[in-house]
Amino acid sequence: MDSTERPRGPHLEWAVVASDIGPLLLAATSEGLVRVEFHAGPDRLEGMVGPLVSRLGADARRAAPGEEVLLAEPVRQLAAYFAGSLRRFDLPLDWRLSSGFNRQVLQELDRSVPYGSVVGYGELAARVGQPGAAQAVGNAMGSNPLPLVVPCHRVVENDGGIGGFGGGLETKRQLLALEGVLPQPLF
Structure with missing residues (x-):
């Protein structure tokens, strides 16, 4: 060379x-x-x-x-x-941009929260063995390098609130409406 x-x-x-x-x-x-x-x-x-x-x-x-x-x-x-014809992405993923707890949470989300459903931050924290780590789960969602494919839009507040979203709340609402979780906007 x-x-x-x-x-x-x-x-x-x-x-x-x-x-x-x-x-x-x-x-x-x-x-x-x-x-x-x-x-x-x-x-x-x-x-x-x-x-x-x-x-x-x-x-x-x-x-x-x-x-x-x-x-x-x-x-x-x-x-x-x-x-509307694909409910689960089947793609090879390169996880290099995520590590540690964040990767663990994102992989659990990808495995266990199917199309058309939601999970609370606290419930997802419990699924990875850290029941008091709801805020850390929120941070993991914010660092998700593969949104949509690893569906962080399906993570909501435990009290029923929509929670945050790196793509913006309107985008999160659109994705949840597409999956039938929320009603389509009237206009």
Whole structure:
């Protein structure tokens, strides 16, 4: 290798995909889907992709529409989800952006809270053996690198409140309405 060449990191493919809740940034490595990010407008892309590339030490390539290699299946499954024909994502996931308690909680959420249902922060904390850690579960939801696919929108307050959501409360309401948990907005 020439001394001016830098070693290449893992390959990262990313694309912006239109959805019913606005543009989504999807990113994948050879291990699987690594990032889903809401509100991926042109003014926010550099702030989304740059830190992701740095954190993963990746060699990144933006996939042209229809030319996704690593993202073809995630794009297809997201379209099916929004069309109402997919109730469970079946994708390889790259968990590198989550670790420790946060990863444990997110993996439990992915395993045990199906489409059309919700779970309280405290109940999810109890499921991972930490019954007093509802606030920590909230922090784990806020750090979820794979929202939608790992359905943090299905986590609500134990008293019936909707709770927070990194994609915004209106987005959370839309996703819960899509899954039949909340009524569709009147207008």
